[in-house]
Amino acid sequence: MAVGATIIATTLGTLAGYGLARFRFYGWGNKDITMWFLSQRFLPxxxxxxxxxxxxxxxxxLDTHLALILVNATFTMPFAVLLMRDAFKELPPELEESAWVDGASRWQSFRHISLPLAAPAIAATAVICFAFSWNEFLFALILTLKDAQPITVIIAGVEHTQGIQFWFVATRLLLAILPPALLALLVQRYIVRGLTFGAVKG
Structure with a gap:
């Protein structure tokens, strides 16, 4: 579920971020569109x-993995859009323009130039989206009954006839922490650079 939500949010966030960084939208300005994305997170x-x-x-x-994937993707995509917009803004547009002179299309320049250069930001965005989706509890509790419950809900519902077995809960908590921690370790060198895109203005 977390993987599916991460793929959707990161993919759509990358495309939307590129559009906001490289195109000018009239009527609704680029800042207004960005604010609209962020407004999805204003309400608790x-x-x-x-x-x-x-x-x-x-x-x-109800009680399906698809429901949680859609909900988690909806809530994590604003972060993905904001991070990727700042990442693409940091990339010099002249790199793509030189590719156009050589006959490349907009899609080719995006795929072969901008996307590889933005890989650190994409990795950082994916880790953040995965962590949010993996740790989500409220919607998982409300929208699932039994078949599609994630580990957060399962841990919260652990109780035995003799009361809460803390060693059992601790074991499951460790298993819940491992996936995002391992993912962060694998791409840690990309995360630092990815999160600093747009942070320093020269």
């Missing part, structure tokens, strides 16, 4: 639980 998640529940119920997706 508790406020949106009932609307999401009604939508998921209408789509007959």
């Amino acid at each position: 998640p508790m406020v949106t639980v009932i609307p999401f529940f009604l939508v998921i119920q209408t789509l007959n997706l």
